[in-house]
Amino acid sequence: MTSQTARNKIRKEIEDITSRSYRDIASTLPKGRMPIGFFCPFVPEELIQAAGAFPFRLMGTSAQITHAQAYLPPYCCHLVKSSLESLLQGELHFLKGVVFSHTCDSMKGLSDIWAHQSLLPLQFNLMVPTNLQSKHARPYFRAEMERFKDFLQSNVGKISSDNLKASIQLFNRIRERLGEIYALRRTVIDHLPGDYFARIIRAGYAMDRVRYLKLLEKLVDSLPDHAEADGSDVLTPVYLTGNMTHADTYFSLIEDAGAIVINDDLCSGARTLRLMVAEDRDPLEALTERYFRSFFCPTKYMTPQTHLETLMQEVADSGAQGVIFLLYKYCESCFYDYPDLKSALEAKGIATLLLEVEDPFQSKEQLKVRIQAFVEMLSPL
16 A cells, blocks of 8 residues: 555544534444543543543534523633533433533533533543642642542543553653654645644544544654755745644645744644643552642643743744634633733734634634734745
């Protein structure tokens, strides 16, 4: 099989899984594994996998909101509104349970509304401490990990030490392969255009993880060497940051405007590469510790400068000429940090663009001109 043939087969499988609605995707899920939904990377997928269940990340859909508005105020983000809409319309009945993490106010409110509907058999609320600098935060969250493990063992299946270690290794290998693909993207963009790249990321939350790892390994092996330039150097490098998950619309708009997302800090993307777990320590201790190593989410406090310093360093390392903030409308946590981040970047001569998004899956023609103007500003003729 040629490299091109291998890449075509991988792309077909990735696009098939990411094109399905919630109703359609149920038939593709791994047999014998109870599907458990979750929203946030603070939920340790490794524990769900080790219990014999299937971690399925809910990342929102392009749903017309007709039912959820009766339960939610209008100032909730699209992820919250569309997820509740999907539940109320019966699209998530294939799930056997859902796990919420203690993050923003809207998500905490959604947890209560979700439980009140009693439409899924299982629900667990993982209480993530807000002040990660507190001396009580680590032991508290370690106890929450134990509580979550006990919940899974009582309702799903036994979590043996060997299974948990194997699960940690599986997700670590996935993050390593994704890191390689991020590093390769700029030199092989003809093989990994933005819309397809976004689908590769999203597929990892909706398909069997063992199969996903095999696809990533085959993809990395099939990509050409760095020496085989494809003209991507003419594209302007930009850094994409925000609370959104990967939506192919925005990657396509950015590339159509003559730029390339050289790196990102999106909630489903490169940010999760910081979640590598030490494999030579007690598994639960290692799962807990990873959330305290570096900045991960604006809903959590580390130090006043942690978010800013992390972003500034990653932008500098990436070589990006500009930064695009891709933020869900009404996300207070992200918008609290935004003014300081914008000021710090522009003080260093790095231009910024804010895209405030309602439904990330719909075409955003009104934003197309703004993106084009921003890229032109970064690369004047």
